[in-house]
Amino acid sequence: MAGRRHRAAGKVRRTDHRRSRHGTAPVRVPPCRWLPAAPPRAGRASRNGAAMTAGGTIPATISGPGGRPPADPRAGGVREAVRGVPAHGSGGTEFRLLGPVGIRNGGTGTDIVPWGSKQRALLSALVLHAGRLLSVDQLTEELWGDRPPANAANALQAHVARLRRLLPGPEGTVPGHEWITTLPTGYRLSLGDATTDVQHFHRLSAEGRAAAAGDPGRAARLLRRALALWRGPALQDSRYGPLCTGEADRLEENRLTALEILYEMSLCCARPGEIIGELENLVADHPLRERFYDLLMLALYRSGRQAEALGVYERARRRLVEALGIEPGPVLRCRMEAILNHAPGLSAPAPPEAPYPAAENRPGSRELGSEIAWLRQRVDELNRRQIALARRFDALAARTPPTF
Missing domain, CATH: 1.10.10.10 (Winged helix-like DNA-binding domain superfamily/Winged helix DNA-binding domain)
Incomplete structure (x- = not known):
């Protein structure tokens, strides 16, 4: 028989006793980490x-x-x-x-x-x-x-x-x-x-960032799809050098940025309690990344857990001082002060309005009234955006010196 199979715990280890072309020693076939049962x-x-x-x-x-x-x-x-x-x-x-x-x-x-x-x-x-x-x-x-x-x-x-x-x-x-x-x-x-899965990740991440301003729910869904492509660290089990080191670091930074935006969008959708456990895991995995502490503090506060939110700040401060010898940055300090003072800006935003239903899903008796109400909401929203844009344009024009 050319070789033996050893079956244990659903895995197969294969030893090949055929002779090598260049010698008499048996050729040992190493077990594959991902080798299926058959x-x-x-x-x-x-x-x-x-x-x-x-x-x-x-x-x-x-x-x-x-x-x-x-x-x-x-x-x-x-x-x-x-x-x-x-x-x-x-x-x-x-x-x-x-x-x-x-x-x-x-x-x-x-x-x-x-x-x-x-x-x-x-x-x-x-x-x-x-x-x-x-x-x-x-x-x-x-x-x-x-x-x-x-x-x-x-x-x-x-x-x-x-x-x-x-x-x-x-x-x-x-x-x-x-x-x-x-x-x-x-x-x-x-x-x-x-x-490449890298291309898919960048495309979905870009679409998620683009949707963040107007549709937090859609942005969160796109970012979750992008993050689902990750099966482990970039280039896992690969011994790489200068050509890939910088790329691997950039990919990891892009992944962490996508996570930050994802949980920010989740908080905009008024679901703080659903992400507290996930943010706790991220804080444990990345103890020096202040943005994850900030998001965790906000999620806890919006869940009615002010004392725990302040405890997260103390935890972040202790880790930063021990590891880097620095105090938390201004963003985290401002968050802590806002939580202490119950600042109005910490309140959860209103749930996003449901999109106008498709025609086939609308009851016929209320179709016209629903359409008019939806159009009025859209007009009001567009007016608010136009006013904000005009103010921003005026502010930029005031700071720009005249040219002759």
Whole structure:
């Protein structure tokens, strides 16, 4: 028998006793962290689903939803905040970087996970800089840092060849599309019709920010969809260098900003009690980010828990002094003073008006009266906006010196 299977707690560990091409030692196939209970048989490298390791070839394609990596346990309240919200749908190839690095082959419905941190780092660098030439020196530093192998160019070429074998075949791409182009000085990846979860996140986040001014409920829904794309830290389990470090940091900052806007919109929708637990988790995960303390204090105050809101300020002050030797900033101090004085501005806003119902849902007997009432509300709202805009224009004109 070519190998043995050991089944324990629903997982499969596979040991392969075939002899290597270059020696007599048995080839040990390492267990895959995301290996489903019924994985495909190990075989030789194929164009659409196998990645090379130092000891031989192992399958790298994981099929179906059961093979998806679980969410990062550190996400805590973030995953609770977006549970049950569909992320997006796509029928083509999608590169996934918001969590464990991998590829979603929409044509076959399989998830492809590169083996080894260097393979994941190479894929991350090429996808994050898609359409741009990355030199051999840049990629060498990305994969090996300041300790490159003696034959770095050949080693890099081998990694690129393995990555090419891993990428989806023609059924998941446009006809004639070539993913990675080899140029005299380096390599370039072209997305073609493929997408990335980073693109989806930025698009949904931008739509959420745009909706924040006029429709907090819609803004919150869009931001939850954007955050649902995160399955863990950006570029998780990938050993990356200068090419990806800055991008990973920017993605994390964008995620935290989206969370801040999400909970601000949730408070505008007058649902403070629903998000207190999620904000507590965020404060625990990011103890030096003052905006999360501010939102938690406001949510507690609007839930009738003034003493607890003031206790959050003391907690924030203690952590900032211990970690950074600084006092809370002016925003957090102003929030604390407003809570002490029961400032009127802390009151929850009025619930947003329900949108005008579609014609097929309106009772016929009240259709005209409802329409007139809705139109009057819209006219009043537009008048208020026009007045505010005129005042702002006058203020700007007063500060602008005349030109001759």
